[in-house]
Amino acid sequence: MKVAKFGGSSVASAEMLKKVANIIKADETRKFIVVSAPGKRFEDDHKVTDLFIQLLKQFKDGVDYQDTLNKVVNRFRMITEELLLPNDIPNDLKNKIEKLFSMKKSDEQLVDELKSFGEDTLARILSDYLSELGIQSTYRNPKEAGIIVSDDYGNAVILDEAYEQIHQLRNERGVIVIPGFFGYTKNGQLRTFPRGGSDITGSIIAAGVEADLYENFTDVSSVYCVNPKLVPQPKEITMLTYKEMRELSYSGFSVFHDEALIPAFKKKIPVVVKNTNQPDLPGTMIKAEKEDFSKPVVGIASDEGFSSIYVRKYLMNRELGFGLRLLKILVDENISFEHAPSGIDDMSVIVRSHQLTKEKEQKVLKRIQSELNVDTISIQHNLAMIMLVGEGMSQRINVAAKATKAIAEATTNIEMINQGSSEVSMMFGIESEKLQQTVQSLYREFFE
Amino acid sequence: MKVAKFGGSSVASAEMLKKVANIIKADETRKFIVVSAPGKRFEDDHKVTDLFIQLLKQFKDGVDYQDTLNKVVNRFRMITEELLLPNDIPNDLKNKIEKLFSMKKSDEQLVDELKSFGEDTLARILSDYLSELGIQSTYRNPKEAGIIVSDDYGNAVILDEAYEQIHQLRNERGVIVIPGFFGYTKNGQLRTFPRGGSDITGSIIAAGVEADLYENFTDVSSVYCVNPKLVPQPKEITMLTYKEMRELSYSGFSVFHDEALIPAFKKKIPVVVKNTNQPDLPGTMIKAEKEDFSKPVVGIASDEGFSSIYVRKYLMNRELGFGLRLLKILVDENISFEHAPSGIDDMSVIVRSHQLTKEKEQKVLKRIQSELNVDTISIQHNLAMIMLVGEGMSQRINVAAKATKAIAEATTNIEMINQGSSEVSMMFGIESEKLQQTVQSLYREFFE
The missing domain is CATH 3.30.2130.10 (VC0802-like)
Structure with a gap:
């Protein structure tokens, strides 16, 4: 049983979501799918999360935010249209944002809730799309999934008690699609994780369901053995240990934020970094124990x-x-x-x-x-x-x-x-x- | 103008004192002579200072100490006799010890005063011997020399104000012989230096008179570049810097106690380690600044x-x-x-x-x-x-x-x-x- 997490660039467009669907389809053991919000499709593109931040600023400054709101909604509408899905989900997003703005929430609560819409909307769309393709699929909100977190705005930490409930997800049928980046407090309040939030959700789910593998799909085929800015086209690392990855992260070298993988590490679940665009390449495997000692330096x-x-x-x-x-x-x-x-x-x-x-x-x-x-x-x-x-x-x-x-x-x-x-x-x-x-x-x- | 310090083995016997006298005679610029107490003449011999410690223990335990007292006095008497000097100085030593024991002094004061007799007696003898040889020579007690120290028993530290008075010694004629190992507080109380005490006195005198060179005569010809117990007959170091010596002392490697040379170092006075038995060998020179950079490791x-x-x-x-x-x-x-x-x-x-x-x-x-x-x-x-x-x-x-x-x-x-x-x-x-x-x-x- 695998947990697959798809990062922002992997879900940036309908075209990418087709690749994601193919990846899920290709391996029946890919049961838990965690997604980021849509990232950049091209160099100068906006990430959806950045649009949310812009939107919030305009709302708080009391200036007209309709253009930005439409931009956000249209990002999702383009996806649903290209995937030949109904527009219910994007339309629903627009209503939810307007409703959120009409409520008297604290600034911090507002930020966390608004930012979560990117991942949440994408997860809903992907789940519907998978169903359309004939894959049994269910969207699971983090609250239902059991992602119970601490009460820190924008910096939530998973609570130990969450894992028991998450473990129950194993018993559900078909593919489960979960939005990354946020969870809920015991009182049911939404809170987001710090940077690398979708990686954190993936790691938590992998630990909770005791996955055999946590697949982290990004836009790189593997981790390089050295910074490619210093050495052109360096060799790729096929396998490294958690400790090695952590030391390599010293230089901002790693594809992960350091803390993100802790839940998976604690359960000794192997992690693989793979490229959504070239899913057949082996990627870089990260394990608890060293297996190949033939080369001293990785x-x-x-x-x-x-x-x-x-x-x-x-x-x-x-x-x-x-x-x-x-x-x-x-x-x-x-x-x-x-x-x-x-x-x-x-x-x-x-x-x-x-x-x-x-x-x-x-x-x-x-x-x-x-x-x-x-x-x-x-x-x-x-x-x-x-x-x-x-x-x-x-x-x-x-x-x-x-x-x-x-x-x-x-x-x-x-x-x-x-x-x-x-x-x-x-x-x-x-x-x-x-x-x-x-x-x-x-x-x-x-x-x- | 040089300060020459002779260690315990260099003044252990009349035979050694003859060598010392020849060394002093051979170079007119050797003006200040600092001496230790007589050390071992052979493997199982006693150092005079150890005899003093034994003597003191017997006195304090209330047991008969005459044998030990005679042993101490005879060590010096053997020297004076062999040098054809009168026995006044050894006889005087015996009286001084008996007098000291009759006074009501604190234990700490007693230890410091008794231990100082070794250096003091030897300095008196050497000065007389030099005079006999026709070298103008004066014994200077540390109090007269201006070695003013802190009030710490057995662990005295030179006071800054001492240096001005010591500087005056430059104006005296002939050779000045000073016992190492002790000084006097401002109130005129005798206090000894910590371990390596004669090295400290030599270093203080060298700093005070602003000597051109501080010669430290011992029983080794130079400092080895590596522990001879690990590498048989290793090369000798001809020149090293203060900093290098200090790092080498890490292993108890050096011939000096670390602190001993600080006064000389502060005045950037070069120090040379020489062998009393082979005074013509160059020895090991220790200077403030590196001169020879041809070899990276000394x-x-x-x-x-x-x-x-x-x-x-x-x-x-x-x-x-x-x-x-x-x-x-x-x-x-x-x-x-x-x-x-x-x-x-x-x-x-x-x-x-x-x-x-x-x-x-x-x-x-x-x-x-x-x-x-x-x-x-x-x-x-x-x-x-x-x-x-x-x-x-x-x-x-x-x-x-x-x-x-x-x-x-x-x-x-x-x-x-x-x-x-x-x-x-x-x-x-x-x-x-x-x-x-x-x-x-x-x-x-x-x-x-």
């Missing part, structure tokens, strides 16, 4: 925009709690640190540069200088981090040697090495301007 | 007895202050950490194992588990750390690649790499049992 993540605060103090290592006091100053100033490599008498703290305004930087350096009475303090900007990711990597004797050789071959100086916290990754800090050539050299070493 | 320090506490928590890097709270638990339990490498979702903390009793280990692990709600926690013992030391090393592109290759050639897995806090060192954590073969492999790579 991917190279990288990111820019780091700064390193360096302090030196003679006999630092005799001072119990020195490192602690240094880090506390940063946390006091609401700066989270990424890494803190330390020598005998010195310590560096790597932070994301966006946290440091000129003013804050001065303040932090001054505090460290005066409160810790250090001998030397300096700050280096424009650092990039490269992370080699591969579970079990640290047990492979040659990885560090190969990596440092590849970095040296790119004539890049290593500003920082951070390894040893886990078996999953090894991190190198370098100057940003050397990032591309260094990543390319590492790619040649580990993937060619 | 030494390999290593040490055993480390443990690594590993924690993993999904989405750890989203929790502001997670690392801080982890380290705080350790500091709460009075455990100082050496290093804390961190990944995305995991973090290791390296500590010296001797800080962890079985009970404390359990307590710390339990606190981390419950207070930080981590997914995984484990602890690894029997780790060794290897540190490559060389100022400017991190600017050398090949060092990491060469080091990791050498470690891989020793079939050693790297448990941790810590680099990037400074330009001075790069550290590798490995399993203790692989220490010797790994250090040997690194030695071959960087020194052969």
Whole structure:
């Protein structure tokens, strides 16, 4: 039994929904279908969710919103017409929006309810379309499905008690279509999930029904082993583990939002990333346990925009709690640190540069200088981090040697090495301007 | 103008004092001589300071201490007799000890005063001997020399105001012999320095008189680039910087106690380690600034007895202050950490194992588990750390690649790499049992 989630670009048009229907038809075990709201059909297109946000702003500003309302409704009407379905659902959407605007709801409640209409309308249309095609299909509102969430507007969290009810969905007949992105509180109030909301719903359903597989359909065929902006046409990853995916997500590299998959991970349900346009390609499989240990490195993540605060103090290592006091100053100033490599008498703290305004930087350096009475303090900007990711990597004797050789071959100086916290990754800090050539050299070493 | 300090083994016998006198005679700029108490003459010999400690114990226990007293006095008498000096000074020592025991002094005061007699008596003898040889020489008690210290028994610290008076010593004629290891409070009370006390006195005098060189005479010809217990007959270091020496001292590797050289360092006075038995060898020079950059690595320090506490928590890097709270638990339990490498979702903390009793280990692990709600926690013992030391090393592109290759050639897995806090060192954590073969492999790579 599989849960298949289709993202915004996969449901952006009638043409795409035909592909979705074919995918569902092709595999009888695809029982639970979770959908996003229609995304962009072309570069400059609007996502339906963005239109809802525009609509809401116009309504609240008291300006005429009819044009925008029609735009939204017409997006859905185009779909139903092209799919030769009646226009009841789009018409109904228009009424629901007008009704919502006429009710005295709090701003937050209004936002959450309005935003949910995109996924909800699409789910209704898809279910009807599947029925038209002769596939037994039922639309299930998240309330009926049992998606019971916390009371946080726009940031809802699934409650543990929800899973029991969701589990009951297994007993229903045919295909069940569920809109992603939202759930209901115990009091029956609608609440949306944070970013990546449809991924979250899919993951929750997969966990609840204890699916054999959670298929995540998007517009990419698989996850690349390295950022294609740095290495043209890199190899695709066929299989990786949850931990590896999480480390790769360091660079905004992943196709998922980090938290989205937690429910599925907890139940050890495998996840596969597939392309709606090429559903026969294997995609990238994400599993709990490593199976293929033949290659130590599965991917190279990288990111820019780091700064390193360096302090030196003679006999630092005799001072119990020195490192602690240094880090506390940063946390006091609401700066989270990424890494803190330390020598005998010195310590560096790597932070994301966006946290440091000129003013804050001065303040932090001054505090460290005066409160810790250090001998030397300096700050280096424009650092990039490269992370080699591969579970079990640290047990492979040659990885560090190969990596440092590849970095040296790119004539890049290593500003920082951070390894040893886990078996999953090894991190190198370098100057940003050397990032591309260094990543390319590492790619040649580990993937060619 | 030079300050020469002679350690315990360099002044252990009349024969050694003759060598010391020759060294002083050979260079007119050796104006300030600082001496330790006589050390061991042979393997099973007693250091004079140890005899004093035994003597004090017997006195306090109320048992007969005459034998021990005679032993101490005879050590000095043997020296004066062999140097053909009168026995006034040893006889005087006996009277001073008896007088001290008859006075009602606090235990702490008694310890400090008694222990100072070793250095003091030797300084008096050496000065007389130099005079006999026709070298103009004066014994200067630390009080007259201006060594004004804090009021901490056995752990005195020089006061800043002392340096002005010490500076005046420049104007005195001839050789000045000063006993190491102790100074006087502003109220004229005698206080001893902590371990390495004669090195401290030498360093203070060198700083005070602004010497051109601080010569530290011991029984080794120079500092080895690696522990000779791990690599037989390793190369000697001819030159290193203060920072490099400090990093090398990580492993108890250095000939100095860390703090001893601070006064000289602050004034940027070069220090040379020389062998009293082979004074013509160049020894090892320690300077403020690096001069020879031809070799990136000057030494390999290593040490055993480390443990690594590993924690993993999904989405750890989203929790502001997670690392801080982890380290705080350790500091709460009075455990100082050496290093804390961190990944995305995991973090290791390296500590010296001797800080962890079985009970404390359990307590710390339990606190981390419950207070930080981590997914995984484990602890690894029997780790060794290897540190490559060389100022400017991190600017050398090949060092990491060469080091990791050498470690891989020793079939050693790297448990941790810590680099990037400074330009001075790069550290590798490995399993203790692989220490010797790994250090040997690194030695071959960087020194052969």
